[in-house]
Amino acid sequence: MAEYEGDIISLAEANTREKGYASEGKPCTLMVIESKGNQIAIDPYLGDKDGKLTWGATINHSRNNENLKPFVAGKHSDRPRIFLVAVHDIPETVEFLWNYNDTDWECHADSQTLPSEN
Numbered sequence: 001m002a003e004y005e006g007d008i009i010s011l012a013e014a015n016t017r018e019k020g021y022a023s024e025g026k027p028c029t030l031m032v033i034e035s036k037g038n039q040i041a042i043d044p045y046l047g048d049k050d051g052k053l054t055w056g057a058t059i060n061h062s063r064n065n066e067n068l069k070p071f072v073a074g075k076h077s078d079r080p081r082i083f084l085v086a087v088h089d090i091p092e093t094v095e096f097l098w099n100y101n102d103t104d105w106e107c108h109a110d111s112q113t114l115p116s117e118n
Contacts, residue, residue: 001083001084001085001086002055002056002059002068002083002084002096003054003056003081003082003083003084004031004042004044004054004056004057004070004082004083004084005042005044005054005056005057005081006031006042006043006044006045006046006054006057007042007043007045007046008040008041008042008043008078008079008080009040009041009042009043010040010041011032011039011040011041013041014030014032014041014043017030017043017045018030021045026045029044029045029053029057030042030043030044031044031057031082033072033075033080033082034075035072035075035076035077035080036076036077036078040080042082044056044057056082056084059084059096059097059098060095060096060097061097061098061099061100062097062098062099063099063101065097066087066097066098066099067086067087067088067090067094067096067097067098068084068085068086068087068096068097068098069084069085069087069098070082070083070084070085070098071083071084071085084096084098
């Protein structure tokens with residue numbers, strides 16, 4: 001299990017940061033979720049004291065071979081937490097993968113198409 005940690009921010013701030021990361025040449029890995037009826041984003045760059053991506057944000061994407069599924073703890077709180085949990089035993093030599101756009105849990109993690117603000 002890995003936690004997708006970071007700074008919890010509004011969608012407006014997420015859009016601003018996304019543009020800044022693009023201008024710096026950094027991959028943007030903001031995760032957008034719904035919490036307390038609002039869409040918020042988790043910025044993993046600010047989850048690490050050195051401004052590096054947190055470990056959970058470095059796990060790669062697979063649409064068909066994911067072996068991790070996201071779980072949102074405290075979804076209706078001010079500080080929701082996202083955990084990537086194994087869906088089965090994963091051998092040591094197998095890469096961790098999850099589907100960034102898994103609609104089963106109503107999360108959108110592809111920051112290239114952040115939802116627009118309402």
